[in-house]
Amino acid sequence: IESAxxxxxxxxTTSSIPTDKNVNIIGHDAFAFSPLKSIRxxxxxxxxxxxxxxxxxxEDIYIPPSVEFIGTNAFDSCKSLHTASIDCSPTLEDGxxxxxxALKNITLPKDVDxxxxxxxxxxxxxxEINLPETVxxxxxxxxxxxxxxxxVKLPGALSVIGEHAFSSCENLLQLRYDGTxxxxxxxxxxxNWLSYDQxxxxxxxxxxxxx
Numbered sequence: 001i002e003s004a005x006x007x008x009x010x011x012x013t014t015s016s017i018p019t020d021k022n023v024n025i026i027g028h029d030a031f032a033f034s035p036l037k038s039i040r041x042x043x044x045x046x047x048x049x050x051x052x053x054x055x056x057x058x059e060d061i062y063i064p065p066s067v068e069f070i071g072t073n074a075f076d077s078c079k080s081l082h083t084a085s086i087d088c089s090p091t092l093e094d095g096x097x098x099x100x101x102a103l104k105n106i107t108l109p110k111d112v113d114x115x116x117x118x119x120x121x122x123x124x125x126x127x128e129i130n131l132p133e134t135v136x137x138x139x140x141x142x143x144x145x146x147x148x149x150x151x152v153k154l155p156g157a158l159s160v161i162g163e164h165a166f167s168s169c170e171n172l173l174q175l176r177y178d179g180t181x182x183x184x185x186x187x188x189x190x191x192n193w194l195s196y197d198q199x200x201x202x203x204x205x206x207x208x209x210x211x
Contacts, residue, residue, distance in 0.1 A: 001018070001022070001023060002027075003022065005025065006021075006022060006023050006024040006025060007023070007024075007025040007026075007027045007049075008023055008025065008026050008027050008030045009027050009030060016039070016040070017039065017040065017041060017042055017045065018042070018044075019042040019043075019044060020044065021044055023044060023045070024044060024045060024046045024047065025045070025046065025047045025049065026041070026045060026047065026048045026049055026052045026053075027049045027052065028049040028050045028051060028052065028071070029049075029050075029051050029052065029054070030049065030052050030053075031052055031053045031056050032051050032052070032053065032054045032055055032056065033054075033055045033056060034053070034056040034057070034058075035056075035057050036056060036057060036058060037057055037058065037059045037080070038058065038059060038060060038061075039058065039061075040062075041061070041062065041063060041064055041067070042064070043064045043065065043066040044066065045064070045066060045067055046066055046067060046068045046069070047067070047068060047069045047071075048063070048067060048069065048070045048071060048074050049071045049074070050071035050072045050073060050074065050093075051071070051072070051073050051074065051076060052071065052074045052075075053074060053075050053078060054073055054074070054075065054076040054077055054078070055076070055077045055078070056075075056078055057078070057079075057080045058075070058078050058080065058081050059080050059081060059082060059083070060081065060082065060083040060084070061075065061081065061083075061084050061085070062084075062085045062087065063084075063085065063086045063087060063088055063090075064087055064088060065087055065088045066088065067086075067088045067090050068088070068090050068091065069090050069091045069093075070086075070090050070091070070092055070093060070096055071093050071096075072093040072094050072095055072096070073093075073094070073095040073096065073098060074093070074096050075096055075097050075100060076095055076096075076097075076098045076099055076100075077098070077099040077100070078097075078100050079099075079100070079101050079102060080102055081097075081100045081102055081103055082102045082103060082104050082105065082125070083103075083104070083105040083106075084097065084100075084103065084105070084106050084107070085106075085107040086107060086108055086109050087107070087109075088109060089109050089111050089112070090109070092112065092114070092116050092119070093116060094116045094117040094118055094119065094139075095116070095117065095118040095119065095121065096116070096119055097119060097120055097123060098118045098119070098120070098121045098122055098123075099121065099122040099123075100120075100122075100123050101122065101123065101124045101125060102125050103120075103123045103125055103126055104125045104126060104127060106120075106126070106129065108131070108132055109132065110132050110134070111132065111134050112132055112134060112135060113134050113135060113136050113137065114135065114136065114137040114138075114139065115131070115135060115137070115138045115139060115142040115143075116139050116142065117139040117140045117141055117142065117162070118140070118141045118142065118144065119139075119142045119143075120142060120143050120144075120146055121141045121142070121143070121144040121145060121146075122144070122145045122146075123143075123146050124145065124146065124147045124148055125148055126143075126146050126148060126149055127148050127149060127150060127151065128149070128150065128151035128152070129143075129149070129151075129152055129153070130152075130153040131152070131153060131154055131155055131158075132155065133155045133156070133157060133178075134155070134157060135154075135155050135157060135158060136157045136158055136159045136160065137158075137159065137160040137162070138158070138160070138161050138162060138165045139162040139165070140162040140163045140164055140165065140190075141162075141163070141164045141165065141167070142162065142165050142166075143165060143166050143169060144164050144165070144166070144167050144168055144169075145167070145168040145169070146166075146168075146169050146172075147168065147169065147170050147171060148171055149166075149169045149171060149172050150171045150172055150173065150174075151174070151176075152166075152172065152175050152176065153176045153177075153178070154175055154176065154177045154178065155178050155179075156177075156178040156179035156183065158177070158179070158187055159187055159188060160187065160188045160189075161187060161188070161189045161190065161193045162190050162193065163190040163192050163193065164190075164192055164193065164195075165190070165193045166193060166194055166198075167192065167193075167194060167195040167198070168195055168198075169198070170198075172198075172200055173199075173200050173201065174200055174201045174202075174203060175200060175201070175202045175203070176203050177202055177203065177204050177205075178205065179204060179205060180204055180205055180206045181204045181206055181207050181209060183204075184202060184204050184209065194211060198211070199211060
């Protein structure tokens with residue numbers, strides 16, 4: 001632990017995080033490649049650094065209301081992670097759950113406005129997701145290669161769908177959109193938001209459109 005910055009440093013081997021005010025930050029790579037199956041993030045933690053838990057054997061994670069920032073690829077390639085709950089309103093960086101191939105259950109912040117790039121890319125066990133009503137932007141590769149994904153609910157607030165946002169989702173045959181056909185048509189969609197050979201139906205409140 002670096003006392004000056006109140007940060008848990010790289011190559012941490014402990015199985016617990018101090019619950020006092022001497023630690024506020026889980027640093028870059030702090031628990032990367034850790035054999036831990038579970039760990040409690042206490043409510044004195046405000047920041048989870050880049051690659052903090054990447055390639056670890058975590059099976060589930062709860063992120064408490066105190067956390068204000070989750071860094072790029074924080075849980076990248078946690079192949080055993082099946083459940084994650086974000087019970088806070090943090091700044092979310094790219095690729096946080098990328099390549100978490102066992103992830104099936106995810107709770108997102110109710111007020112999140114953007115799904116960052118590659119956020120769920122390669123989450124091959126994720127079958128369904130209902131995006132919060134506040135989401136307006138789904139960025140590049142957010143759900144790329146989610147090969148088991150077959151149910152997605154999109155909010156009426158959605159205004160942008162980025163490049164390859166749903167590409168290579170081979171089981172995704174339907175998107176449910178909480179808005180009209182006219183509103184769907186007005187959404188800015190990258191020309192490659194789907195794979196070139198991908199076909200699905202978007203179900204709006206007043207009709208359907210085929211891709």
